[in-house]
Amino acid sequence: RPVRTDRGGASVGAYLDDVGDDEPGESGIPDDTAPAVDPQERLLLATVRACLENAAVRADRLAAAGPVGVFTGAMWHDHARGRDTAPDGTAAVPTGTGLAHRVSHVFDFSGPSLVVDSGCASGLAAVEAAVRSLRTGQCTAAVAAGANLVLDPSHLEFLAQAGLLAESADSRPFSDRSDGWIPGEGIGAVLLKPLARALADGDPVHAVVRGGACRHSGRTRDYGMPGPERLEETVRAALADAGLSVDAIGYVETSATGAALNDALELDVLGRVFGDRPRPLPVGSVKGVLGHMEAASGFGQLARVLAQFRRGRLLPTPVPDTGGDGTLAGGGGRVRLVRAEEDAHPPRRVLVNSFAGTGGYVSLVVEAPPPRTTAPAPDGPVTLPLSADTPTELTRYALRLAAFL
Template sequence: MENVAITGMGVISSIGSNFDEVNRNFHAGHVAVQAAPWAGDEGLDYAWVSLINDFEPEQWMDQRVITGSDPFTWYAVAAAVQAVEDSGLTDLDPRRTAVIMGSALGGCQSVADAQHGLDTEGPDGVSRKLQLQAWNNMGAAHIALRWDLHGPMLTLSTACASAHDAIGTAARMIEAGIVDVAITGASDSGRSKLQIFSMGKYGMFSQQPDPYKACMPFDVNRTGVMPGEGAGVLVLERADRARARGATIHGRVRGYGSLADAYHPSSPEPNGKWEQVAMEDALADAGMEADAVDALFAHGTATTVGDIAEAKAINRLFAGRGDPLPVASVKGHLGHTAGGAGVFSLFGGMASMKANAVIPNAGTKDVDPIVEFHAVINEPHETKVETIQVNAFGFGGQNASMIVTQD
C-alpha cells in the first residue's frame, strides 16, 4: 500500500479533546483515572475507570442529534469534525467520500437505560428513538449526515480490533480507487454499568487500591484492565491528491493485516502464534521486513494472558535486532477504549513519530522478565521513529496489525 495518506486527525478522550493535547499527555506519562460512579457495588471495591468528564456535545452538534443518539455517537461526530477541519478539506465530494467507522459496544448503555425505564415505568419509559441511540452504525450515519455524504458507509464491529479493521477497510477502498477520501476510525462509550459488572465477574478488572497501578501493561505485577472511552477519527485520502493540494500529510498507511485466531472466545492462542502472523501480514502488505519497524504500539491490555501472548509474538518476530525494539501501550494512559483501542494506539504512534521519541507505558514500573523488547517506561525514549507497527487484538480471536510511516 503506497498511496494512502493521513491528512486529518481528531480525538475525544479522557486525556485530551484534540490531538495536540493528547500528544502532550502521552509524552508526559499522564494517567486519566478515577473511581467509577458505581465503585463498591457488587464487590467491585476498586472499579477504576478512565472516563471523559468535560465533554459538551452542544459544542459539536445540535440538540436534535444529542437527544436522538448515544454518547458513542457524540464522540464520533466530534472527532470527525476535528479530523475534517485538520485535513483542510472544505469540498468533500459526496460520492467519492467514504465513512468507515468501528464500534464494539455501540449504544449499549442506551439499551440498559431503556430496560430500566421499561421495568420502572412500563412501555412509556422506553424512548421511541432507542434504535437510533443503540445501533452500532449510528456513529457513521451521523458523520455522513453532517457532510451530506453519499459514498460507501460501513460500520465494523470486530471487538477491540474494530478501529483497525475500519481504517484498514477504508485504506483498501482508497487503494482500489473506489473512493478518494475516507473518514474513518472508531468510537465507544465506557459508561455501561452492565459491561463493567460483566468485566468484573470475568476477572478482567484491576483490584489495585492504588489508582495509578490500575493498568500496567507488561508489568510483572499487572492486575488487569482499566476501562476507557472515546473516539479517534482519521481522514485518509490518496497521497498524490493530498500532495497536489498542498495538504499536511501526517503519515501514510502502508500495511494492514487482519485474521482469526480461532483459539478461544476470550483468550488468545497462548504463544501468540496468530498475533505474530497478523503482524507478518501487515509487514508483507507494506513490502517490509521486521527490521524496518522503529517502534511498536502494542495492544497491551495489562491482563496476564493477553500480555504474555503478545510479548511472545513480538519477541519472536523482532528477535535478533541489534537494539531491542521500543514498545509502548497507551492503555495505562487512557484505559481500554474497546472498539477504539487500535486508533488510540495509532495516535500514540503518531505522537512518537512527530517527536522522534517513543511515549512511555504509563503505570508500568517492573517489566515482566518474559519481555525481550524495550518496554518504554518512566519517560519517553528518544530515537528515530519513521515506521511504526500498531496492534489491535480482540475477543473472538480478532487479530489486526497496521504499518504506518512518515510521508
C-alpha cells in the same frame, strides 16, 4: 447517577446524564431529535467535524470530489440498554450500529458506510478497512473513526464477570502487578487519502499507512483464548503487505492492556518475528496512560505514534516496577520497554497492534510523513480571519487557537 451493586455494597460506577449535550449546534442532529440519539453518535459527529477542521478540509468540497467512505469501530450499544426513554421523555433511539451512517448523512458522504465490530480491535480494523477501500477505488477519501463510552452499568458488569477488569488501580501493561485492564473512554477520527492526492492537495500529512492485516484466531481451545500462530501470521502479513522486512520497523506500539496472559503472548510473538535483529526491539503501550478504550483504543495508539513522529523521539511507557535496562521477560530477551524519552534513533516506521479478546487481530505499519518544504515564516504580525456559526462558538474557537499558539 451513582450505581451500586450488592457486591459488598461497593460503588462500581458513577454515570453522567446528558452525555454529549454540551456542544449545541455542532453535531448536525436536529435539536428535537438529539436527546434520543446515542451520545456516541453526537460526540462522534463533533469529533469528525474537528478532524476535518484540523485537516483544513471543507466537507462539501471533499464530498464533491468523489465518494467519501466512513468506517467506524464500535462494539458497545449501552444507550439501548435499560433506557426506554431519553432524559426529556422521548423514546431512545438504539442506534449503536448506525454510527457510520449518521456521519455519512450529516456530511453528505456517499462512499461505503460501515460499522466495524472486531471487539477491542475495532478502531484499528476500521482504519485497515478504509485503507483497503481506498486501494480498490471504492472511495476517493475516507474517514476512519472509533467510539467507546461507558454509558450503562451492564458494560462494566459484563467485563467484571468475564474477569477482564483490573482489581488494582496499579495494574499497567508490562507491570508485575498487572491483573487486568483499566477501562478508558474516548472517540477518535482520522481522514485518509491516497498519498499522491494528499500531497497534490497540499494537505497536512501526519503519517502514511504502508500496509496492514486483519485476521482472526480461528478455533482455539476455548472461545476467547488467544492463538499465537495466527497472531504471528497477522504481524508477518502486515509487514508483507507493507513490503518491508523486520529490520525496517523501529518501534512497536503494542496492544498490551494489562491482561497478563495476552500481553505475554504478544511479547513472545514479537520476539519470534523480530528475533534476528541486532538490537532488542523497542516497544510501548499508551494504555497505561489512557486506559483501555476498547473499540476506540486503536486511535489512542495512533495518536501516540503521531506524537512520536512530530517530536522525533520515542515516548515512555510508565511502569514503575520494571527493573534493569527495560528488557522484558517475554520475547526471548529481544524486546525492550521504552521507559524514558529517547531521541537517539527516532523510528521512521512503526508497527501498531490491536488485538481483541474475541479473537480479532489487526496490525498496521505506519510510516512518518514525507519531508515537506514550507515557506519561510513572514516577519511581523500575521492576520488570521476566524469564523464560526455563532458568537459563542467563535469565542470558543479563538480561545482554542490562542491556547494552541
